[in-house]
Amino acid sequence: MRRMLLASALSVLLLTSLWLQFILVGGSLVSPLAGWGILCGIDIIEITYFLVSYILIRQKKEQSYIHAIRSYWLVETLFLCTTTFMSNNTVCIMVQILIFVAGVCLIPIMPTPEQIGCEAVEVIAVIAHVLIGNIDWERALYACVIIVFGNVVAHQNYYSYTRRLLENDKLTNAKRQAETDQMTELLNRRGFEHRISAVWPFCNRQGLEVAVVMVDIDNFKKYNDTFGHGAGDNCIQQVAAVIRKHARRSSDFAARVGGEEFLVFLAGISETDAMQWAMGCKKEVEDLEIPHADTNFLPFVSVSMGVCHWDLDNYKREFFELRAEADRSLYQAKEAGRACIFMNNQMYAKTFRSRWKERT
Numbered sequence: 001m002r003r004m005l006l007a008s009a010l011s012v013l014l015l016t017s018l019w020l021q022f023i024l025v026g027g028s029l030v031s032p033l034a035g036w037g038i039l040c041g042i043d044i045i046e047i048t049y050f051l052v053s054y055i056l057i058r059q060k061k062e063q064s065y066i067h068a069i070r071s072y073w074l075v076e077t078l079f080l081c082t083t084t085f086m087s088n089n090t091v092c093i094m095v096q097i098l099i100f101v102a103g104v105c106l107i108p109i110m111p112t113p114e115q116i117g118c119e120a121v122e123v124i125a126v127i128a129h130v131l132i133g134n135i136d137w138e139r140a141l142y143a144c145v146i147i148v149f150g151n152v153v154a155h156q157n158y159y160s161y162t163r164r165l166l167e168n169d170k171l172t173n174a175k176r177q178a179e180t181d182q183m184t185e186l187l188n189r190r191g192f193e194h195r196i197s198a199v200w201p202f203c204n205r206q207g208l209e210v211a212v213v214m215v216d217i218d219n220f221k222k223y224n225d226t227f228g229h230g231a232g233d234n235c236i237q238q239v240a241a242v243i244r245k246h247a248r249r250s251s252d253f254a255a256r257v258g259g260e261e262f263l264v265f266l267a268g269i270s271e272t273d274a275m276q277w278a279m280g281c282k283k284e285v286e287d288l289e290i291p292h293a294d295t296n297f298l299p300f301v302s303v304s305m306g307v308c309h310w311d312l313d314n315y316k317r318e319f320f321e322l323r324a325e326a327d328r329s330l331y332q333a334k335e336a337g338r339a340c341i342f343m344n345n346q347m348y349a350k351t352f353r354s355r356w357k358e359r360t
Contacts, residue, residue, distance in 0.1 A: 045075060090134065090135050090139065093129055093134055093135055094135070094139065094143065097122065097126070097143050097146065097147070098146065100122060100147075101122075101146050101147055101149075101150035102150070116151075118151070119147055119148065119151045122147050123144055123147060126140050126143045126144055126147070127140065178190065178191075179191025179194060181255070181256040183233060183236060183237060183240075183256070184236060184237055184240035184241075184244075184256050185240070185244070186240055186243070186244060186254050186255050186256045186262070187253060187254065187255035187256075188255060188256060188257075189255065189257055191255060192253070192255035192257065192263060192265075195253050195265075196265060196319050199251075199265070199267065200318075200319045203267055203312055204312050204316050204317075206312075207311075207312050207313030207314075208267055208268050208312055208313070209268060209269055209270055209271070209309070209310070209311045209312070209313070210265070210266065210267050210268075210269070210309070210310055210312060210322070211265075211266040211269050211271075211274035211277070211307060211308065211309045211310075212263070212264070212265055212266075212307070212308045212319075212322045212323050212325075212326040213263070213264040213265075213266065213274070213277070213278055213305060213306070213307050213308075213326060214261070214262070214263060214264075214305065214306040214307075214323075214326040214327055214329070214330040215239075215243060215261065215262040215263075215264065215281070215303050215304075215305050215330075216258075216260060216261050216262075216303060216304050216305075216330055216334070217235065217236070217239055217260040217261075217301060217302075217303055218296075218297075218298070218301070218302045218303060218304055218338040218339055219292070219293070219296050219297075219338070220232065220235075220259065220260035222292075222293045222295065222296060223235060223292055223293060223296075223301065225293075226292075226293035226294075227293075235290055235301055236256075236259075236260060238285075238288055238290060239260075239262075239285055239288075239301070239303065240254075240256065240262065242281060242284045242285050242288070243262055243264060243281060245284075246277060246280060246281045246284070247264055247266070249266075251266075251267040251268055252264070252265065252266050252267070253265055263323070263326075269309075270309075271309040271343075274307055274309045274343075275307065275309075275341070275343060275348060278305050278307050278341050278343075278348075278349075279341065279348065279349045281303075281305075282302075282303055282305060282341060282349055282351075283349075285301065285302065285303050286300060286301075286302050286303075286339075286351060288300075288301065297337070297338065297339070298339060298351065302338065302339040302351055303339070304330060304333040304334050304338045304339060304340060304341075305329075305330065305333060305340075305341040305342070306325075306326045306327060306328065306329030306330025306331070306332065306333055306341075306342050306343075307326060307329055307341060307342070307343035308322045308323070308325035308326040308329060308343070309343065309344075310322055329342040329343055329344075329345075330342070332345065332347075333347070336350070337350070339351040
């Protein structure tokens with residue numbers, strides 16, 4: 001897209017200079033008024049595409065890149081071929097052909113059919129100039145060789161560009177797989193550390209309120225021993241799906257950091273909202289009513305949570321300090337009988353067997 005930005009800028013400079021010469025010195029088959037109109041048309045088209053390129057780059061709308069470039073070359077091809085017939089000056093015609101070929105070489109993002117189409121249109125235009133008598137066969141041959149050479153270069157550039165994109169996609173996918181827990185599709189330890197190392201300095205600079213939440217499936221070993229590892233994996237996946245659903249903001253991310261243990265980071269969230277988040281997540285896990293072992297303190301799968309909230313605007317801290325506090329809160333939740341949430345040494349949302357019976 002930046003190449004299209006550059007091509008538009010260069011086209012404005014080169015074509016404007018060329019047509020100013022035609023208008024002021026002569027050599028155009030159209031009237032001066034029409035020449036000024038063509039000059040304005042050139043500038044409007046090129047400036048429009050310049051602005052479109054700039055906007056797409058700023059907004060990172062990659063899906064629109066190819067459409068913009070294709071339309072750019074359709075307009076450029078038709079416009080340049082048309083304007084070559086508005087002069088009988090051989091030098092003028094050859095210069096415009098060279099500008100076109102240079103543009104084709106400059107912008108590689110053009111698939112083979114479009115390249116062949118542009119080449120064919122330009123060759124037809126050159127032959128038409130020969131038949132009209134604007135240029136001789138020798139110059140026409142030179143022009144055709146230049147056009148073919150330019151398209152060979154453009155095709156090679158396009159091939160190199162697409163190959164580079166594929167390699168980047170492979171690297172991106174490999175990195176994503178290396179940082180993702182395959183069972184739950186949450187981040188793994190490595191992925192979480194990478195994300196938090198990128199996000200935490202920003203949170204500190206902006207003085208954001210943040211929360212770290214540790215989540216542990218209660219008595220998971222007992223669940224595995226009773227139902228088997230296959231059912232255990234399915235249980236982990238269901239709990240992870242609930243966590244992923246609740247950590248849906250772009251600033252939130254969650255990771256599986258142990259067999260049945262999860263770590264969640266929430267940025268830009270108040271203490272009250274952090275607790276509401278944890279309570280909502282805990283309730284939804286319990287509402288799944290995944291059967292637990294008969295000897296468990298609850299007949300269904302539950303989770304314990306430890307929450308640490310901090311306002312970085314008051315005092316800067318390191319992430320590992322907040323995680324350590326969340327770990328301590330999780331330990332308190334387990335010591336208090338599990339199926340509850342601890343934050344700031346206080347217990348919240350304790351689930352009792354008697355209350356579950358009343359609810360059902």
